Each structure stands twice: as structure tokens, then as C-alpha cells.
Amino acid sequence: MQRDLVERAQQGDHDAFAELAGAAISQLTPVAWLILRDPEQAQDAVQNALVRVWRDLPTLRDPDRFDAWTRRLLVRSCIDEARRLRRHRFDVRIDAIAPPTVPDGAGAIVDRDELERAFAKLEPEARALIVLHHYLDLPLPDVAATIGIPLGTAKSRLHRGLREMHAAIDADARVRADLTEGRPA
Amino acid sequence: MTAHDGFDRTVTAWLRDEAVPTFPDQLDALLVRTATTPQRRWWSSPERWLPMDTTLRPRLFYSPRASQVLLVAAIILALLGAALLYAGTHQPHLPAPFGPARNGLLYTSVDGDIYAVDPVTLAKHLVVGGSTFDFGPTFSRDGTKLSFARGAPSDCGKPDCGLMLMIANIDGSDARPITPGLLMLDGSDWSPDGSQIAIDSAYPGRSGHVLMIVNTDGSGMRTLDVGRPIHEMSWLPPDGKEIVFRGEQLDLRRDPPVGIWAINVATGKLRKISVRPAHSDNDYQCVAVSPDGTQVTYRDDGDPGGFQQHIIDLQTGDDSILPGPKGQFCGGFSPDGTKLALIRGIPPDKFQFSVVTLDGSRPAIGLGPLVGMGSDGPSMNNWSWTPDGTGILANYDAENEAMLLPIDGSPPVVLIHGGMALPGEQRLAP
Numbered sequence: 269m270q271r272d273l274v275e276r277a278q279q280g281d282h283d284a285f286a287e288l289a290g291a292a293i294s295q296l297t298p299v300a301w302l303i304l305r306d307p308e309q310a311q312d313a314v315q316n317a318l319v320r321v322w323r324d325l326p327t328l329r330d331p332d333r334f335d336a337w338t339r340r341l342l343v344r345s346c347i348d349e350a351r352r353l354r355r356h357r358f359d360v361r362i363d364a365i366a367p368p369t370v371p372d373g374a375g376a377i378v379d380r381d382e383l384e385r386a387f388a389k390l391e392p393e394a395r396a397l398i399v400l401h402h403y404l405d406l407p408l409p410d411v412a413a414t415i416g417i418p419l420g421t422a423k424s425r426l427h428r429g430l431r432e433m434h435a436a437i438d439a440d441a442r443v444r445a446d447l448t449e450g451r452p453a
Numbered sequence: 454m455t456a457h458d459g460f461d462r463t464v465t466a467w468l469r470d471e472a473v474p475t476f477p478d479q480l481d482a483l484l485v486r487t488a489t490t491p492q493r494r495w496w497s498s499p500e501r502w503l504p505m506d507t508t509l510r511p512r513l514f515y516s517p518r519a520s521q522v523l524l525v526a527a528i529i530l531a532l533l534g535a536a537l538l539y540a541g542t543h544q545p546h547l548p549a550p551f552g553p554a555r556n557g558l559l560y561t562s563v564d565g566d567i568y569a570v571d572p573v574t575l576a577k578h579l580v581v582g583g584s585t586f587d588f589g590p591t592f593s594r595d596g597t598k599l600s601f602a603r604g605a606p607s608d609c610g611k612p613d614c615g616l617m618l619m620i621a622n623i624d625g626s627d628a629r630p631i632t633p634g635l636l637m638l639d640g641s642d643w644s645p646d647g648s649q650i651a652i653d654s655a656y657p658g659r660s661g662h663v664l665m666i667v668n669t670d671g672s673g674m675r676t677l678d679v680g681r682p683i684h685e686m687s688w689l690p691p692d693g694k695e696i697v698f699r700g701e702q703l704d705l706r707r708d709p710p711v712g713i714w715a716i717n718v719a720t721g722k723l724r725k726i727s728v729r730p731a732h733s734d735n736d737y738q739c740v741a742v743s744p745d746g747t748q749v750t751y752r753d754d755g756d757p758g759g760f761q762q763h764i765i766d767l768q769t770g771d772d773s774i775l776p777g778p779k780g781q782f783c784g785g786f787s788p789d790g791t792k793l794a795l796i797r798g799i800p801p802d803k804f805q806f807s808v809v810t811l812d813g814s815r816p817a818i819g820l821g822p823l824v825g826m827g828s829d830g831p832s833m834n835n836w837s838w839t840p841d842g843t844g845i846l847a848n849y850d851a852e853n854e855a856m857l858l859p860i861d862g863s864p865p866v867v868l869i870h871g872g873m874a875l876p877g878e879q880r881l882a883p
Contacts, residue, residue, distance in 0.1 A: 279611060282484075282491055289487075290480050298472035307728065311476050315483050322487040329639070330660040330703055344826070384466045393801070402461065403468040409733060416826075418800060419733070420757025434460055 274331040277322070285325070288334070289318050296342045302399045303346045305388060310346075317345035339404075340414045345398045350392035386436035394429035401426055492602070504811070522645075526544055527721040546882040550594040550645035551690040551744040553788040554840035557596055557879030558623065561855040562588035563871035567601060567625065570868045570876075572843040572857050577869065580625035588873040589835075596879040598669065600641065600650060605634025613862060618652065618658035620669055623879070631671045633731075637662065641687060645693035651686050653698075660703040664696065666718065677716055679723060681708045687737065689715055690746035697726060697742050697749060702734040711737045713749060713765070726765060728772045732756060744790045750775075752782035764811075776813055788842040792860075796831050799823060804831040806845055808860050821858040821865045824849060835875050 276284035299319075300310035326338055337390045345373050373385060387395060393415065412422035454544055502593040548554040559570050565586035568577040581587045586604035593600070599621045615636040621628035632638075637655030639662060644650065653662035661682025667674040679700065686698035695715040702708040711734050712727040718864040726749055727737055735754040742749050749765045757777030765772045774782070775793065780800075784793040790811075797807040797819070806820040836847035845858040846868075857866040857875035868876055 282488060286480070286484055289483055293479055293483070299471050302468055302471060307473075307476065311479060311599070314479065315486065318483050319486050319490055322492065323490055326492050331639075332660050332703070349586055364809065380467060380470070383464070384471075398464065399468060402465040403472060413735070418755030418757070418759055423757075430460065430464065433464070434758065437810065 269335065272333045273336045274325070278326045278331070285322055288328065289321075292318065292321075292335075292338055296338070299399055299404065300342060300346050302403055303343070303392060304397045305348055305384075309349045313345040313349045314342065316349075316442060317342040320345070336410065336414060339400070340416065343400070343414055346396060347392045351358070364387070382437045382440050383433070385440065386433040389436055390429050390432060394432070397422060397426045398429050398433075485755060491575075499526055526670065545597075547595040547597070547680045548840075548880045548882045550693070551746070552790075553744075553842055554596075554880035554881060555883050556839050556841050557592075557881040559846075559857075559868070560590040560592075560874035561874055562590055563855070563874045565604075565873070568869065569648075572866055572868065573839075575866070575868070581621065581628060589875045590643075590877045591641060591643065592623075592877055593643045594880060595647055596881055597623065598647060599625065599633075600643070600669075602638070603628075603630070609634060618650065620666060620671070623718050629671065631667055631669060632674060636640055639684065640686070642688055644688055645690070651688060651696055651834045653684055653686055656682050661701050664698060664716070667738070677718065677721060678715060679714070683730065685741075686741050687740070689742055690744055691789045693723070697740060699737055699740045699751075700729075705734070707710055710734070712749060713737055713740055726767065726822045727751075728765065728770050743786045748786070748790075749794065750784045752784070755779075755782075759798070762793065775809065775811075777809060777817060781809075783805060785836070785838065787838050788840060790840070794820075794836070794838065794845050794860075796833065798831075802826065804833065806833065806836075806847070806858060808845075818860065818862065819858060820845060821847070821856060822849075822852075825851065837877070840880040846878060848873075848875045850857065 270288070273284045273288050279287055296317065297310065297312050300313045301307065304310045304313060317338070321338055328334065387398070390398070396415060397411060400406045400414055401408065406414065408422055408426070409419050411426070412419040415422060417425070460842070495834075527609050528680075547666060553777075555597065559572055560567055560580060562568075563568055566579060567581040567587050567590050569580050570577045581589075581601065587601050589602045591600045592598070601619050601621070602616045603619045605617050607614050609615075615634040616638055617630035617634050618632040618638065618641065619628050620631050625715065631650075635654060639653050641710050642651045646800060650667045650669055652665050652667055656663045662684055664679065664683050664686055665674050665676045666677060677696070682701040683698040683701050684701050686696050689695040689697050695717050697713065697715045700709070700714050702711045710731040712725060712731055715726055716722070717724075717871045731737060731754075733754045737751050737753070739752045740749060741751070747767050749767060750762060752760045752762050754759075760782035761779055762775040762781050762784045763772055764775060775784070780798040781795045784795040792808055792810050795807045795809065796804050798804055802825055803823040804825070805823050808820060809817040821833070826832060832849050832851040833847045834850060836845055838844070839846060839857070844860055844880050846853075847858060849855050853872055853874060854870050854878040855868040857868055857876075859865075
């Protein structure tokens with residue numbers, strides 16, 4: 269069914285593309301939002317990716333890989349948006365993250381704000397990796413193919429991204445504890 | 454359960470809570486934009502510049518009278534005799550089909566026309582022009598013929614009528630199609646004797662490509678079906694009896710794991726070249742053969758830690774990894790077989806050509822600009838060595854340029870600027 273739609277859209281059938289795009293938007297928008305954390309940027313990224321999907325669809329060699337190809341264009345679009353955004357903002361120095369020293373317990377107690385702050389500190393590529401694997405449930409080989417990196421690199425970057433998030437949350441917790449106890453942060 | 458598992462689950466749960474549904478009017482806004490956005494032609498990505506389908510060229514038959522047959526036969530015999538006499542006294546000196554040769558004419562396509570370009574003065578003159586869209590000039594191995602792709606006339610009743618593979622004299626004259634307008638032709642390779650061109654074209658009813666052989670006299674084409682999709686084919690030196698190709702695994706249920714094979718063009722007999730099991734369906738890519746036909750090179754699937762270039766010795770079956778840092782891939786042998794040109798990844802997202810000596814006698818050198826991604830992979834693609842092995846000719850997709858990169862460290866030369874800028878150079882006898 270989808271292959272038929274893709275092949276029709278490759279031949280210039282805009283109605284077929286509309287059907288594909290309608291389905292794709294509902295899958296891509298949450299991904300873009302999670303990576304970019306900005307509704308306007310997310311909408312722009314999705315729209316730019318899907319315009320490119322329409323424009324370049326005839327060059328897609330294998331119609332059965334439409335979903336993976338679309339995700340790949342979206343991730344690239346998100347990274348482009350993130351870099352564009354960064355160029356238009358003041359750089360904020362982020363100090364090196366100390367390694368976690370507190371035994372884990374975070375699974376149960378970290379709150380959303382802490383997760384949000386820790387996630388926001390990651391590079392867009394690392395955020396994309398985490399979203400593809402932990403939100404979309406994509407197997408790591410598919411995540412690697414989507415980002416365009418070898419599987420081993422994807423594994424190590426995913427591990428490092430989560431470790432950095434964890435470390436940032438622990439650092440937050442230490443600062444809060446210090447403030448609670450009256451010590452200067 | 455580990456502490457890390459717990460944090461993984463926390464992140465997963467948080468992401469799912471955070472995900473928002475679509476924004477209102479998103480689809481409408483998109484469709485307004487796409488309604489006025491033209492689609493690229495499928496062949497307009499240099500990454501896949503020659504697609505077509507497997508329809509055999511229809512042959513026209515008629516029944517001539519006996520007197521006509523005799524007359525034509527007599528004329529042909531007379532012409533043949535004259536040609537043999539001429540050839541006996543004026544035998545041109547042609548290059549061997551593989552190995553180093555002297556550089557000849559340098560052609561490049563740009564924006565649908567084909568030009569001859571002087572790599573020193575950059576003066577150019579039109580070879581194939583007009584209203585047709587022509588690109589991808591490729592010389593026969595003896596340097597006496599030219600092939601290229603042409604957008605087929607748009608009278609097939611479909612939005613895209615595909616491409617025709619064209620053949621012409623060196624000066625662009627007598628250009629004629631040797632295939633009908635076809636979809637999904639991704640590459641071509643001249644046979645050693647110039648009588649045939651191997652192409653990979655769409656697999657009927659399936660994803661991917663089949664291997665096809667086109668007769669350069671325009672007498673037809675045939676499929677060498679190996680029962681699975683193939684890609685990256687090249688005639689195996691020195692005799693060209695076999696064609697080496699990558700067997701693809703596009704349908705995980707039907708296709709066997711990826712690997713490298715050779716097929717005997719006359720008998721269809723298959724021979725496996727790759728020696729170790731594939732790590733994944735991304736393994737065994739960028740297949741290329743050495744000029745003496747004793748080695749095949751490919752890149753692996755990059756795990757762990759980055760792509761590595763391999764070389765298979767066809768005599769011993771040994772599969773060795775090219776020494777050097779990971780992240781080098783898609784190598785091509787120099788005409789004398791002593792060097793490999795590769796693309797090297799430069800973190801985080803740049804690429805550059807690199808040339809290495811196979812015996813490790815000299816350090817690798819970087820060539821040309823650092824570039825990013827093109828339409829489907831690194832910006833540089835459709836590249837080749839110059840016949841004399843002193844440079845690399847490359848299309849830079851995202852930059853819309855054809856460049857000559859001397860390997861002696863001289864500055865790169867931008868040959869031409871424009872869309873589908875694909876260069877090719879004639880081989881002459883040394």
C-alpha cells in the first residue's frame with residue numbers, strides 16, 4: 269500500500285504525496301519537537317524535511333525505504349535548525365560535567381525539569397540518537413543508518429549521551445543539596 | 454537490572470510524556486509549498502545518474518527481396534575489403550583496455566550539455582548541446598567512442614520517460630540511442646573490447662537493480678539475472694570475461710546476505726569473491742577492481758568505530774584491511790594499481806579525498822576541499838582517476854562543480870560549475 273503511494277508520488281502524483289505526508293507528519297512532528305524543544309523550530313524542521321522529501325522523492329532508489337529515508341531527512345533538518353538557532357543565540361558556556369558520584373536512584377526521583385535541562389545540554393546529534401532509540405524504539409542499526417554513522421559509533425554516542433544526562437542531573441542534585449544546606453553553590 | 458537500565462526507562466518514559474501531537478494546519482501549509490515545488494528528476498542526483506528498466510529494445514524486422522539481399526551483401530563485402538586494406542596500412546595505436554594511459558580529451562557535462570574543457574586554460578567548447586538533456590560523458594577504453602545519458606523524449610505518457618544510453622563519435626557526432634528511454638539506470642561500464650556496456654537497471658517488480666549488457670552497435674540488450682538485486686558492477690581485467698558486482702540484500706526475507714560475486718558474461722556462471730560472512734546489509738560496499746584484475750577493494754559496514762577499506766587478493770582469497778585510520782572508504786585503484794584514492798571522513802561531518810600507496814611507502818595525502826553531505830552521501834561522487842594517474846576527476850554534488858585534483862599537491866582546478874557536472878577523460882596510448 270505504502271509502496272504504491274511512494275511510487276505514485278515519485279511519478280509526480282501530489283495526492284499520493286499528500287496521503288504519505290499526512291501519515292508522516294504525525295510520526296515526525298513529535299520527533300522534531302523532542303530533538304529541538306521549540307515548537308516553531310520543530311514545525312520548520314518537519315516542513316523543510318517533507319518539502320525535500322517531495323522534491324527528491326524521484327531520486328529515492330528503494331521505495332520500501334521511504335520511512336527510513338524520511339526519518340533521515342528529518343534528523344538532518346533538525347540538526348540544521350538547531351545549528352541555525354545556535355548561530356542566532358548568545359553562546360552560553362557550559363562547564364564540563366563532573367562524572368556522577370552519587371549512586372543511581374535517579375530512575376525513580378528525577379523530575380521533568382531536571383531531565384529537560386540535562387537533555388537540552390546535549391548536542392543535537394546526541395538528542396537525535398536518544399529520541400530515535402528511546403522514543404521511536406528504533407533498533408540501534410536503524411538509528412545508525414538514520415544518522416549516517418557506523419553502528420559502533422551510534423552505540424558509543426548513545427551511551428555517552430545518556431551518561432552526560434545522568435551526570436548533569438547528579439550535578440543539579442548536588443547544587444540543590446548544597447543550597448538546601450546553606451552552602452554556596 | 455542495572456542502574457543504567459533504570460535511567461534508560463526514565464528517559465523513555467519522559468520522552469513519551471513530552472511528545473506533542475501534530476500542530477494545527479501543518480499538513481495544509483506543507484501541501485501549499487509542495488504544490489509549487491518542482492520535483493527533481495530521478496536521475497538528477499549524480500549518486501544515481503543512469504537509471505533505466507529492463508525492457509529489451511524492440512527490434513524491427515522486414516522481409517527484403519533476394520535481389521536486395523545480394524546487392525547489400527556485395528556492398529558490405531566491398532566495404533569490408535576496403536576497410537581491412539586500410540586497417541592493415543593505417544593501424545591506429547590504441548591503449549590497452551586497462552592500466553595507465555595518456556590523458557586525452559577531457560569532457561564534462563553541465564546543465565544538460567557536454568563540453569570539452571582544457572584543464573590548463575579552462576577554455577571549453579560544446580560537444581553535445583541542443584535542447585536535449587545530456588550528461589555523464591564516458592569514453593570507451595580504447596578512447597574511440599563516447600557514451601552518455603540523455604533524457605528521453607517526454608512522449609511516453611508519464612511524467613518521467615527516463616533516460617536513453619547514447620553512443621557517439623568522439624567529437625559528439627552521430628549520437629544515437631542504444632537503449633530505449635528507461636528508468637533506473639545507476640551506472641555503466643564499458644567492456645574491454647568496446648562492443649558492450651554493462652549497466653545496472655531496475656529489477657522488474659522488485660527493489661534494486663539487475664545487471665544488463667547493452668550492445669554498443671545498438672543491436673539490443675540482455676539481462677544477466679542473478680536472482681537478487683545487484684549494484685556497483687565492473688568488468689574484471691584483464692580479459693573481461695567476468696563482471697564483478699555487489700550482491701545486495703534489499704529484501705531481508707528473500708535476498709541472501711550481501712557479498713561480492715563475479716558472473717561469467719558468456720555462461721552466466723557465478724563465482725563468489727567475498728570470503729567472510731557479511732556483518733550487516735551495509736557491508737561490502739563501493740566495490741572496485743584493480744587494473745590487473747588480481748584485487749578487489751570494498752569498504753566494510755564500519756563497525757566498530759568507522760569504515761575500513763578492504764582488499765581481497767583474488768589469487769589467494771585473502772581479505773586484508775588497508776592500514777591507516779578508520780573512517781576511510783570507497784577506494785578506487787590508480788591506473789598503475791599502486792595507489793588507492795579514498796574518501797575520508799573528517800569529524801564531525803566533513804569529507805575529503807585521500808590518496809594512499811598500497812605498499813605504505815608514503816603517507817596518505819588529502820586532496821581537494823573539505824565538503825559536507827550531498828543529496829545522498831558525501832558531496833563528492835562519480836569520481837575517477839585521470840588515465841595517467843596524476844589526478845582525480847570528481848563531481849562535487851552539493852557545490853555543483855566538476856574538479857580536477859592533482860595528486861602532486863598542486864591546487865585543485867574547478868573545471869566547470871553547474872548542475873550534473875560529471876567529468877570523464879579519454880584514454881590514449883602511452
